[in-house]
Amino acid sequence: MSNEKSNRRPTLRIALFLICAVLILLGLNTLYSFTNTLRQLDVIEAERDQWQRPVDVLRALDLREGNTVVDLGSGAGYFALKLSPAVGKRGQVLAVDLRKLSLFFLWTRALLRGEHNVHVMVGEVDDPGLPTNSVDAVLICNTYHEFSNPERILNHVSQSLRPGGRLVVVDRGPRAPDTDHAHEVPLTAVAGQLRRSGFEIVRQDDHFIDRPGDDLWWLVVGRKP
Numbered sequence: 001m002s003n004e005k006s007n008r009r010p011t012l013r014i015a016l017f018l019i020c021a022v023l024i025l026l027g028l029n030t031l032y033s034f035t036n037t038l039r040q041l042d043v044i045e046a047e048r049d050q051w052q053r054p055v056d057v058l059r060a061l062d063l064r065e066g067n068t069v070v071d072l073g074s075g076a077g078y079f080a081l082k083l084s085p086a087v088g089k090r091g092q093v094l095a096v097d098l099r100k101l102s103l104f105f106l107w108t109r110a111l112l113r114g115e116h117n118v119h120v121m122v123g124e125v126d127d128p129g130l131p132t133n134s135v136d137a138v139l140i141c142n143t144y145h146e147f148s149n150p151e152r153i154l155n156h157v158s159q160s161l162r163p164g165g166r167l168v169v170v171d172r173g174p175r176a177p178d179t180d181h182a183h184e185v186p187l188t189a190v191a192g193q194l195r196r197s198g199f200e201i202v203r204q205d206d207h208f209i210d211r212p213g214d215d216l217w218w219l220v221v222g223r224k225p
């Protein structure tokens with residue numbers, strides 16, 4: 001009986017060794033993919049800087065040191081990481097998204113860059129979960145077209161803003177009026193929704209980014225009275 005037991009031990013050890021080896025390989029592979037994605041994000045964003053006009057988007061938000069700014073639909077943080085130095089250490093960036101993985105990438109990137117004023121928040125489809133009456137500006141870039149109920153989101157955004165606070169929406173519109181595409185939303189429709197939600201429209205640019213052979217991007221700036 002005891003002989004049988006001692007015979008089984010080496011087999012058990014080999015099995016444990018193999019399980020550990022597989023787990024370590026899986027862990028290393030995940031770490032490699034993760035760091036690779038971080039590197040790719042930097043490359044993609046450097047290219048995006050050439051055409052997305054981030055400086056003009058930030059200017060439209062009219063931010064001050066110490067402000068609280070929301071990046072609604074932040075993804076992995078293309079804008080959130082640019083907003084962070086704009087509001088400084090005394091300010092904060094609330095980065096909201098539905099996707100936890102995107103927010104995890106943003107959280108890691110902010111940590112690696114020492115941007116401690118970036119706070120990631122998991123929102124709900126119709127409710128970003130923002131604090132009331134305490135936000136200075138909200139940016140919604142390349143995300144508005146994904147909202148299933150934009151009016152409800154706009155109501156939450158309006159409640160979160162201080163009087164005088166700004167909402168900047170940047171998105172892609174159809175080049176021809178009769179085209180219908182899932183990733184496009186007309187500026188006129190969005191400006192109308194902003195007005196109905198109580199915003200004053202302070203600026204509209206229907207050719208904010210107009211590159212031949214590419215999508216037409218517009219920008220609209222709303223202000224909470």
Ligand SMILES: C[S@@+](CC[C@H](N)C(=O)[O-])C[C@H]1O[C@@H](n2cnc3c(N)ncnc32)[C@H](O)[C@@H]1O
Nearest residue numbers: 073074075078097098099123125141142143146
């Ligand atoms: C095309 S990405 C744009 C990301 C980022 N704004 C940018 O410009 O790089 C759209 C993002 O909006 C998020 N999103 C869509 N609907 C949302 C909602 N109702 N609340 C919060 N985030 C939302 C998606 O999960 C996705 O990460």
